Amino acid sequence: MMADIETKRAEMVERQIKGRGVRDPKVLEAMGRVRREAFLPEHQRDAAYADRPLPIADEQTISQPYIVALMVEALALSGGERVLEIGAGSGYAAAVLAEIADEVFAIERHGTLASKASAALQDAGYENVRVRHADGTKGWEEEAPFDAILVSAAAESVPKVLLEQLAKGGRMVVPVGSHKQAQELLRYTRQGDDRFDREDLADVRFVPLIEEPVNEGEPNGAARVIEPRRQSGGDLPELIRSQAEPFETIDDASLDPLMERIGDARVVLIGEASHGTSEFYRMRARITQRLIEEKGFNMVAAEADWPDAARIDHYVRHREALPADWEAFARFPTWMWRNEETRDFADWLSDWNGRLDMEDRAGFYGLDLYSLYTSAQSIIDYLEDVDPELARTARARYDCLSPWEADPAAYGRAALSGEYRACETEVVTMLADLMRKRQDYTAQDGDRFLDAAQNAALVANAEKYYRVMYYGSRASWNLRDDHMFETLQNVMNFRGSDAKAVVWAHNSHIGDARATEMSQRGERNLGELCARGFGTDSYRIGFGTDHGTVAAASTWGGEMEVKNVRPAHEQSYERQFHLTDLPGLILPLRAGQELDVTTALSHPRLERAIGVIYRPESELASHYFEAELPRQFNEYIWIDESHAVSPLDTDVKEGLPDTYPFGT
Template identity: 50%
Template structure:
């Protein structure tokens, strides 16, 4: 698919239509566009579409394009056109600071957000008029808006112009800088290493501020649900679960068993001492999927207490997973050859049955029911995750992030319509996959994408990065 900016008589579009599948061409002069359209119809060029409009904005509905040709010179390659290139696609455009003196530039999209450029020498074209080009009569960019890869400022210079300095994490002003996100329903905080102290301290400082000053009550982290539940019991002054294994024993144990997380959880516990309404207590929750054995144990212990007969049935259903619950990746290998569809059906039936009896069980203890229900969901998702992980591709990643987002939705629903959540996860989970190589190249989704689609402007996605750390 090829986009042409500047239809003119239609000659170039007609030539291209003979060698490509489809041509989309934009002309800002309505009379020229209509004449070209009639000419294409008369000559039988049925794989060309013509539109009247601002060519610097491209044709988003038809993107991505394998090639974009611009038959007019602009101050730079419009950002809209670059973003509408497919990975590997090429944009050819005359550019220059003078509307009447240009260089022919080829821009190739090499990744989700990376491009390469090649200069083919001096040329002279009519000015590219439009929002991301030249105005009708001046020598400045239309509407004073940046035109994308303009030659006047480098990327580091643009970043420096937008950057705001951050004080030390212990400085009260650090948290105050994030008050701008206090009205959001969900604030997602990323990190880039799964083990750098500065990331944990920064997220803790931001989260403390959002909890204390803006009423956030959910801290949902990239950790397994049953492990985080043990921490939540401590933070909300609830008794520990009897005979439970110590939390966060699975690799990488340092991700949550570290002094920065311990300090933050102690702060949560101290904060909750001052809260009288249970609905306003700040809770610590896990979104992830891996600790299947801990979830099985939690479901069985809950049912032993509230419904012993149901517990007996649950043990039978989970029995097919028992040999592999401590090393579930082994289950995935066996499931490839042994036809273990019975496990899938059993764990789904157990999850459905537990949720179907929500009204009966929740009357006894709504908090404990939420814990048991989410563990049942985790087991069902984990069974499928380990069964499909050996097929490769995006399916297992997408199942995991879908499960994590659905867990976040269940938490928000359980905590009430005014509940607000902070999410701690790796940058690859909290960015919007639609605008990175994850979604563009690998067909992957993530929590950040789902939050944007579900909550719109009520979701804030904040990535964290550093050049060094502890």
């Protein structure tokens, strides 16, 4: 029995904590040593290492293990500190802190919990923890100052009394926000008597315990758990059927009405409800082909890294050959674009462009910013040809980033913890130097300068992104989508007044964020920015599915798996579409009829989003959010049963051109 518990604890650390990006070895070791079951009621101990919070006494919860690890890591403890915890609960987080710090002072406002926590900590052998039954908002003045303060409950505003009890250089981590389902995890570092640095670390949810258990074995309430709004089904599925354009298969779906509704839009954003579903990719390709053939669209801009997409662009526009060892989409998640579905579209586009003059050919561009080091090397390679002196300067400036080439996210942690200086000045200066010589470089080769300039902008934004993304805050999300929008604008400006772009990205990026709970968290996205920037010249198309298979990993950097997609949650939009009993449909989301489906769909419901990671065991908490579908999209395409994309290997058949992007 003991061996089973030890195994579960080790798996928890590996999958739930390390697998989600916590890297501090002291935190990982502490989480591996503390027996979570010792801080739970007897009837909850079998679930001690589940990936969820659990109810304890007085309508309180013991936090999800990942949340505890995330917050403790944010304190950046090195050992030997005096730490104050507000909201001790069961004593579990205090035990984790006690594994690292010298002294832990824990305050709990519920007397019963305070007594139980103190007893549990003593029984577990933690002699360096003191528990006090008191009002945590007042802190523990007689023991102040503290090197670190951990606040384990949501505050409507930053507790000034607690800030005053921080030692100089001390750090406080606290969730702040008045909305019960959305708070921001903040870190304050005391620099002087009245000077505090603030950092936004993560979007979290600390919500009250709900009375009834949520379906599918979900947690009873705490960080990242949605309390679903009850919606009656009524006759909505029948209303959807009456106004939808049904189809049996992707190939026989009629796109003529959709083309008419798109009209003269210059930017058409086409989404996907997962990063690994074949039908989404194939239908998106069909729509894009029609837009290129019939409406003169000359750009495909994808949620892909700029250098990888450039490899595709060289192939489809028949530009000069690239180095044979440059493979497109060779890093995690390789299957997202390195699949048969994307290759088939690239082959079609290459054939189409072969009939046109170079200036009329449709290009393929990447909007994303993860390719920090590939982009830096591309800039250096470009400058070696056009300006060797500036190339030497670029190499020296980008050397600042080189220690983290194998793990860029570690750069963010090093910068945040103060273990390493940020490289912001170097990369921003490099971009400025490049742009100052825009006219000279453009005269030599406009396409190559666009590529270099965009790579330089990417490195500057990526450096900042990796600094702010480490804890997954709204700032990193906004920076990434701002970058994608700016890249789209830059390429459209480069292509001139006739530029018309199709955008390929996840639903969460191309749907209007103002119609989702993202807006409550202060997040914006590419769809919202396009709606604001292009107005009626932009058009948004979303996708959904009920069940089938999907290509995804279990953890970031993990192996691709073909996973079964669970049938849609009963309170979701997807459930309503599944109840139509149609294998596929296209639904225009426009109000105006007396009995209008758009009006009926306007009541907020849950919507599913599967990225490159899929955790069906915690699907409600991990993969659903609240949205208003008709405000989010102009069209919605439903495919009831869907299947995983077909990933490519790295071998290339003989006889393919040197520019072929999908292998070596």
